[in-house]
Amino acid sequence: MPKPNQQKFALVDCNNFYASCERVFDPKLEREPIVVLSNNDGCVIARSNEAKSLGIKMGVPYYQIKNLMIDKSVVIKSSNYPLYGDMSSRVMKVIGYYSPIQEVYSIDESFLDLSGFTLNLNTHMQSLKVQVKSWTGIPVCVGMGSTKVLAKLANRIAKKYSRFDGVFDIDKLPSERFEKLLDSVEVGDIWGIGNKSAQKLKQISINTAYDFYKADIGIIETLLGVNGKRIYRELYGYSCLPVEEVTSLKRQIVSSRSFGADLSDFDEINQALTALTRKAVNRLNQSNLATTSISIFIYTNPFRKDRACINLSKTIGISTPVSDLALLIPLVSKLLRRIYEPGYCFYKGGVILGALTLDNSQTDLFECESTKQQLKHNFGNLLYYASELGNDRWLPRAEFQSNRFTTRWNELLKI
Numbered sequence: 001m002p003k004p005n006q007q008k009f010a011l012v013d014c015n016n017f018y019a020s021c022e023r024v025f026d027p028k029l030e031r032e033p034i035v036v037l038s039n040n041d042g043c044v045i046a047r048s049n050e051a052k053s054l055g056i057k058m059g060v061p062y063y064q065i066k067n068l069m070i071d072k073s074v075v076i077k078s079s080n081y082p083l084y085g086d087m088s089s090r091v092m093k094v095i096g097y098y099s100p101i102q103e104v105y106s107i108d109e110s111f112l113d114l115s116g117f118t119l120n121l122n123t124h125m126q127s128l129k130v131q132v133k134s135w136t137g138i139p140v141c142v143g144m145g146s147t148k149v150l151a152k153l154a155n156r157i158a159k160k161y162s163r164f165d166g167v168f169d170i171d172k173l174p175s176e177r178f179e180k181l182l183d184s185v186e187v188g189d190i191w192g193i194g195n196k197s198a199q200k201l202k203q204i205s206i207n208t209a210y211d212f213y214k215a216d217i218g219i220i221e222t223l224l225g226v227n228g229k230r231i232y233r234e235l236y237g238y239s240c241l242p243v244e245e246v247t248s249l250k251r252q253i254v255s256s257r258s259f260g261a262d263l264s265d266f267d268e269i270n271q272a273l274t275a276l277t278r279k280a281v282n283r284l285n286q287s288n289l290a291t292t293s294i295s296i297f298i299y300t301n302p303f304r305k306d307r308a309c310i311n312l313s314k315t316i317g318i319s320t321p322v323s324d325l326a327l328l329i330p331l332v333s334k335l336l337r338r339i340y341e342p343g344y345c346f347y348k349g350g351v352i353l354g355a356l357t358l359d360n361s362q363t364d365l366f367e368c369e370s371t372k373q374q375l376k377h378n379f380g381n382l383l384y385y386a387s388e389l390g391n392d393r394w395l396p397r398a399e400f401q402s403n404r405f406t407t408r409w410n411e412l413l414k415i
Contacts, residue, residue, distance in 0.1 A: 017108035018046035024137035078398035149234035182210035255280035256350025272394035290321030293354035
């Protein structure tokens with residue numbers, strides 16, 4: 001295949017990440033079929049390879065395959081995001097040792113820029129794979145290519161064929177083999193082409209990645225715009241999508257949840273929204289951001305045929321950027337009081353912090369820290385607001401959840 005430039009990228013992707021996290025702390029689950037369920041144990045959001053081989057599909061409701069999973073002895077786990085998030089940060093830190101330029105693309109994927117490296121890249125990435133597994137217990141595969149799209153495609157091959165031992169460099173394929181590979185890939189499986197774009201392409205008989213590769217670039221740009229043109233050029237080895245070391249500024253932070261039970265009491269709903277506000281503000285502070293807009297919403301269940309469905313919401317602007325939990329939690333309670341209507345059963349609610357900006361708040365150089373700031377510094381998340389206390393009926397159902405082994409002292413692994 002053509003090599004128009006000397007750039008080199010690697011995509012490091014964790015294998016069946018959620019299932020792998022569960023196996024780290026319970027090695028008996030190795031080679032056992034595992035599925036991970038969504039909030040409230042609603043539907044399948046992750047599967048091990050063994051579960052995939054049983055025909056279990058992504059997104060299928062749990063109740064529809066419950067008997068199959070019992071019959072096939074499938075291990076069922078409720079989603080455990082605190083564990084997965086912490087394990088992800090550990091994995092990404094190890095990956096970052098292997099290149100000075102890293103983009104954490106998702107919870108289980110990371111791009112590295114390997115341009116200019118003079119060492120053997122295959123050996124370098126094999127070392128990465130071994131070290132991530134040794135230090136975190138999470139298996140990964142690595143795809144390399146002269147563009148990010150090619151690296152993503154190479155990662156598919158590294159995962160699919162064991163003979164590559166988890167690391168594959170697509171630039172080393174001869175042109176004929178490369179084109180044959182493209183012909184085996186659905187056009188919708190090219191990184192950056194979503195379902196709607198794939199449908200547009202299939203309407204003009206572009207069904208595979210090879211069809212896309214051989215199409216006229218003018219047609220691609222007409223159908224998919226500039227983004228489609230970039231993807232097309234990336235398949236030819238022209239890098240159009242650089243590694244983004246600095247994460248772009250978030251536009252908003254959404255913290256929402258389907259409740260574990262329908263809630264009608266104001267205090268129960270207030271407890272839920274208060275807890276969700278804390279999560280949103282934690283994410284706000286981690287990104288060093290502040291908000292100038294806050295929205296809350298509560299919904300009744302739209303699938304209930306016996307009751308009317310209502311969606312209640314309220315948004316207000318804030319003149320001065322805010323990132324202080326002590327200001328936002330009382331504000332959420334006031335907004336809820338304005339929109340709350342008794343007599344309805346609400347099944348979902350959330351908080352949206354919008355119009356985000358960098359948090360440049362600064363205290364006076366000659367002013368002593370306020371009591372509030374001292375409490376925040378010394379006690380942090382050990383302090384709770386009265387509205388966070390209650391019967392916890394809002395908490396999602398998680399019948400099969402593992403311990404949060406790395407983020408809760410009382411849930412540490414006992415040996």
